[in-house]
Amino acid sequence: MKPTIKDIAAQAGVSIATVSRVLSNKRGTYSEKTKEKILKVAKELGYHKNTTAVDLVKKKADEIAVIINATPTNFSNMILSGIQQRATELGQRVIILYAGDRNTDMQHQAITTVMARSVSGILLLAVEPDATDLELLKETRTPFCFVSLYFGDDQILSISSDNKALAYQATEYLINNGHTKIGLAGIDDYHTGSQRVLGYQTAMRDHGLVAKNDWVKRGDYSYEAGRQLLQAFLPLEVTAIIAASDMVAVGLLNAAQQSQIAVPDKLSIIGIDGTFICEVTTPPITSVTQNFYEIGVRSVDKVMGKATETFVPTRIVVRGSVKLNR
Amino acid sequence: MKPTIKDIAAQAGVSIATVSRVLSNKRGTYSEKTKEKILKVAKELGYHKNTTAVDLVKKKADEIAVIINATPTNFSNMILSGIQQRATELGQRVIILYAGDRNTDMQHQAITTVMARSVSGILLLAVEPDATDLELLKETRTPFCFVSLYFGDDQILSISSDNKALAYQATEYLINNGHTKIGLAGIDDYHTGSQRVLGYQTAMRDHGLVAKNDWVKRGDYSYEAGRQLLQAFLPLEVTAIIAASDMVAVGLLNAAQQSQIAVPDKLSIIGIDGTFICEVTTPPITSVTQNFYEIGVRSVDKVMGKATETFVPTRIVVRGSVKLNR
DNA sequence: ATCAGTATTGTAAACGTTTACGTAAAGTGC
DNA sequence: GCACTTTACGTAAACGTTTACAATACTGAT
Numbered sequence: 049m050k051p052t053i054k055d056i057a058a059q060a061g062v063s064i065a066t067v068s069r070v071l072s073n074k075r076g077t078y079s080e081k082t083k084e085k086i087l088k089v090a091k092e093l094g095y096h097k098n099t100t101a102v103d104l105v106k107k108k109a110d111e112i113a114v115i116i117n118a119t120p121t122n123f124s125n126m127i128l129s130g131i132q133q134r135a136t137e138l139g140q141r142v143i144i145l146y147a148g149d150r151n152t153d154m155q156h157q158a159i160t161t162v163m164a165r166s167v168s169g170i171l172l173l174a175v176e177p178d179a180t181d182l183e184l185l186k187e188t189r190t191p192f193c194f195v196s197l198y199f200g201d202d203q204i205l206s207i208s209s210d211n212k213a214l215a216y217q218a219t220e221y222l223i224n225n226g227h228t229k230i231g232l233a234g235i236d237d238y239h240t241g242s243q244r245v246l247g248y249q250t251a252m253r254d255h256g257l258v259a260k261n262d263w264v265k266r267g268d269y270s271y272e273a274g275r276q277l278l279q280a281f282l283p284l285e286v287t288a289i290i291a292a293s294d295m296v297a298v299g300l301l302n303a304a305q306q307s308q309i310a311v312p313d314k315l316s317i318i319g320i321d322g323t324f325i326c327e328v329t330t331p332p333i334t335s336v337t338q339n340f341y342e343i344g345v346r347s348v349d350k351v352m353g354k355a356t357e358t359f360v361p362t363r364i365v366v367r368g369s370v371k372l373n374r
Numbered sequence: 375m376k377p378t379i380k381d382i383a384a385q386a387g388v389s390i391a392t393v394s395r396v397l398s399n400k401r402g403t404y405s406e407k408t409k410e411k412i413l414k415v416a417k418e419l420g421y422h423k424n425t426t427a428v429d430l431v432k433k434k435a436d437e438i439a440v441i442i443n444a445t446p447t448n449f450s451n452m453i454l455s456g457i458q459q460r461a462t463e464l465g466q467r468v469i470i471l472y473a474g475d476r477n478t479d480m481q482h483q484a485i486t487t488v489m490a491r492s493v494s495g496i497l498l499l500a501v502e503p504d505a506t507d508l509e510l511l512k513e514t515r516t517p518f519c520f521v522s523l524y525f526g527d528d529q530i531l532s533i534s535s536d537n538k539a540l541a542y543q544a545t546e547y548l549i550n551n552g553h554t555k556i557g558l559a560g561i562d563d564y565h566t567g568s569q570r571v572l573g574y575q576t577a578m579r580d581h582g583l584v585a586k587n588d589w590v591k592r593g594d595y596s597y598e599a600g601r602q603l604l605q606a607f608l609p610l611e612v613t614a615i616i617a618a619s620d621m622v623a624v625g626l627l628n629a630a631q632q633s634q635i636a637v638p639d640k641l642s643i644i645g646i647d648g649t650f651i652c653e654v655t656t657p658p659i660t661s662v663t664q665n666f667y668e669i670g671v672r673s674v675d676k677v678m679g680k681a682t683e684t685f686v687p688t689r690i691v692v693r694g695s696v697k698l699n700r
Numbered sequence: 701a702t703c704a705g706t707a708t709t710g711t712a713a714a715c716g717t718t719t720a721c722g723t724a725a726a727g728t729g730c
Numbered sequence: 731g732c733a734c735t736t737t738a739c740g741t742a743a744a745c746g747t748t749t750a751c752a753a754t755a756c757t758g759a760t
Contacts, residue, residue: 050492050515052746063710068748079708094513099490100429101746105715109426122448132472141487143469146458161467164425166376187420189376271654298654305656328597328624328651330631378716389740394718405738427716431745 051093060089071097103166111141112348113162116173117149122294122323123340124173127195130344131171138352140168147175155181163188169351171195176238193351196343198358199239207347209338210359211240215247218290218318218336221364223255225373227288227316230259233277233300234267234292241266241292244320248290260284267296274299278307288316288370294325297333301369312371322365331368338362377419386415397423429492437467438674439488442499443475448620448649449666450499453521456670457497464678466494473501481507489514495677497521502564519677522669524684525565533673535664536685537566541573544616544644544662547690549581551699553614553642556585559603559626560593560618567592567618570646574616586610593622600625604633614642614696620651623659627695638697648691657694664688 053067060067062082070083071090089095103109112135116124128144135142145161148154159181162170170185170192177185177194185192193205215232222230232248235241245264252259265280267273274296281289281300291297297319301311309315311331319326322337339360346356379393386393388408396409397416415421429435438461442450454470461468471487474480485507488496496511496518503511503520511518519531541558548556558574561567571590578585591606593599600622607615607626617623623645630637637643637657645652648663665686672682 054746064747065711065749066709068746069709072748074749077708082708096486096489098430098492098746099487100426100435100492101715102748103426103715104424104430104717104746105748107715125451129472141469142471143467145468146455146462160422161425163422166424166426271650295654302654302656324597325651325654328621328628329655330628380716390717391719391741392739394716395739398718400719403738408738424716427745428718429745430716430747431718433745 050098051095052098053095055093056086056089056095059093060085062086108166108168109141110139111143111165111167112169112171112351113165113167114142114144114171114173115147115155115158115162115175116144117147117175122325123321123338126323126340127173127344127347130341130346131348132344133341134345134348138348140348140352143167150176152178156184159184163190166190169193169348171347171351172197191351191353193347195347196340197240198243202358205350206358207343207350207356207360208358209343209362211243212247212250213359214320214336214338214362215244215290216251217247217362217364218320219248219251220255221336222288222290222316222318222370223251223257225316225370228257229284229286229288230257230263231281231284231286231289232264232292233281233289234269234273234296235264236268236292237266244292267292269293269296271295271299274301275303278303282307286315288318291317291319294319294321294323294333294335297335297369298325298329301329301333312369316370318364318370326365326367329369334367334370335365336362337365376424377421378424379421381419382412382415382421385419386411388412434492434494435467436465437469437491437493438495438497438677439491439493440468440470440497440499441473441481441484441488441501442470443473443501448651449647449664452649452666453499453670453673456667456672457674458670459667460671460674464674466674466678469493476502478504482510485510489516492516495519495674497673497677498523517677517679519673521673522666523566524569528684531676532684533669533676533682533686534684535669535688537569538573538576539685540646540662540664540688541570541616542577543573543688543690544646545574545577546581547662548614548616548642548644548696549577549583551642551696554583555610555612555614556583556589557607557610557612557615558590558618559607559615560595560599560622561590562594562618563592570618593618595619595622597621597625600627601629604629608633612641614644617643617645620645620647620649620659620661623661623695624651624655627655627659638695642696644690644696652691652693655695660693660696661691662688663691 053064057064057067067086069077070086132142145158147158173195196208198206198208235244249259265277269292278300297317300317304311304315319333319335322335326333326335342360349356379390383390383393393412395403396412458468471484473484496516499521522534524532524534561570575585591603595618604626623643626643627637630641635641645659645661648661652659652661668686675682
């Protein structure tokens with residue numbers, strides 16, 4: 049049997065209350081002598097505190113739950129690192145639950161599971177909640193925060209890049225480098241996508257350019273989407289394309305190379321995300337890079353009630369896939 | 375306050391024992407009528423079972439803990455998917471703890487944290503334990519299993535690809551395609567690395583070839599390592615290189631292309647891992663592909679006491695980076 | 701020696717479940 | 731109707747902690 053504080057108490061000849069006090073560092077409530085003794089016995093017995101019991105009596109687990117889409121994106125890792133890092137600093141454990149791939153049932157399931165333990169916060173990583181989910185989440189009195197997804201509803205906590213600003217930034221960067229015919233490839237139909245279209249259009253307008261409707265093409269962020277979309281862009285004669293993700297950018301790049309279109313000389317490509325993928329292609333892909341690690345860090349802050357900005361700034365990382373002006 | 379079974383009991387006019395029985399599906403111990411009533415009340419009150427309390431009394435959490443190296447490799451996701459999938463099937467939750475990057479302290483910390491809750495199993499994902507860790511793990515009476523790491527000690531549970539067989543397979547594939555001067559790039563100094571060297575050497579010998587000592591070069595599995603190692607291989611005039619990871623393969627490939635060495639015509643490259651990276655380069659990289667998802671699935675089987683093979687088979691996926699014989 | 705004040709310790713209840721045990725009611729076969 | 735089994739439910743203990751409250755032991759000043 050695993051030893052408990054009872055065993056330590058017996059062995060050390062004190063009450064369990066005393067043991068508990070020294071083991072949870074209630075300073076000033078015990079003498080140095082008994083502390084030594086108890087610690088010694090605890091070590092001898094190979095004692096480890098039973099978190100379950102602690103959580104029960106404290107009615108609260110020092111634990112942050114992360115619900116994550118099963119889709120293995122290559123940036124979720126980085127967000128998780130940030131979460132983990134900050135959580136550890138704040139004395140919180142991290143538990144992660146997969147919610148399938150936009151699978152409503154599993155999403156429900158995950159949320160319900162989380163509600164069954166009294167976590168201090170819930171982080172939803174790239175999950176689009178339906179109405180029921182949202183209801184469930186609100187019903188818990190636990191703070192929750194959407195990560196890498198912004199609703200435009202300030203009642204609901206969230207942390208992400210500012211997708212409008214991000215698209216604006218990318219568009220402007222291309223314009224500043226002499227492009228006027230600019231495509232936007234692979235964006236989705238959700239909030240993220242529409243924000244990006246908005247940013248793109250605004251930047252074009254602000255610089256006195258018109259954005260043709262068929263310059264923006266939908267997609268699912270995948271490599272395959274990128275490959276296919278290149279064909280669709282060919283007749284449009286754009287000179288630059290903003291890709292909705294690094295993977296889309298690589299897809300465009302490879303398809304372009306197969307069609308003998310030189311990147312960046314004939315076609316410039318800028319990716320969104322800035323993961324390691326950008327560094328390993330030839331040419332490497334210029335990107336507007338999201339600070340995923342920081343997004344992770346801030347999400348913990350936010351869900352733990354610390355004030356932070358909702359948007360984490362992005363920045364352009366110049367590599368080799370955009371033709372520079374002069 | 376969150377409602378408890380006590381509240382339900384009061385509301386429904388039964389004892390908490392009855393409530394507990396219907397809520398945990400102890401069939402045949404309650405009547406249909408009371409079941410209906412209790413379920414109705416539970417729903418009205420918005421009741422959710424408190425897992426913490428359940429775990430405490432059951433002295434066991436239906437929960438598998440995964441301790442994972444912080445290094446974001448692009449395959450840990452796939453292993454995690456497999457773990458998650460199988461765990462859900464077996465009614466286990468999954469909790470994940472990061473252990474820093476070969477950081478002894480954090481590793482200890484993670485193990486200790488896990489010991490504090492009575493999980494049903496511990497999975498160690500790509501962590502190299504030191505002696506103390508191993509001691510700690512054994513001291514828990516909880517089953518633990520190393521994932522993607524094999525010690526050569528059958529006392530210790532583990533699941534991984536058979537690194538010796540894997541290297542043998544890669545080497546043989548190259549030999550069958552007419553190569554005789556074959557390099558091995560970027561392997562480590564741990565068990566994994568030495569197993570691969572062994573497989574490589576054995577395959578060479580079995581086919582009557584000699585493997586020169588400086589044909590095998592150390593590295594850290596990174597893109598950068600690949601880039602640098604190419605230079606080292608140049609004077610050796612090997613016609614094919616086995617890369618210790620996809621990233622190393624991409625590094626070799628890009629460096630080769632920069633040095634005007636045609637892949638696969640002048641130099642063949644085969645990667646180990648077979649992640650999506652292989653598909654997005656030009657040429658795409660032929661790989662000996664590990665079945666990471668399956669590794670994840672089997673690891674939970676193993677740690678839950680179900681019998682499974684320790685090694686998960688690998689297979690060659692032919693893409694475009696190896697010159698084919700005729 | 702006594703007292704107040706403080707430092708240290710002990711007692712026992714509480715957290716929300718599960719479950720062994722007991723019992724009353726209902727059903728069965730004769 | 732009887733003894734017997736089965737069904738349905740209640741009582742209370744247990745899981746391993748924390749903590750309010752009470753109790754005791756010390757300290758130094760008188």
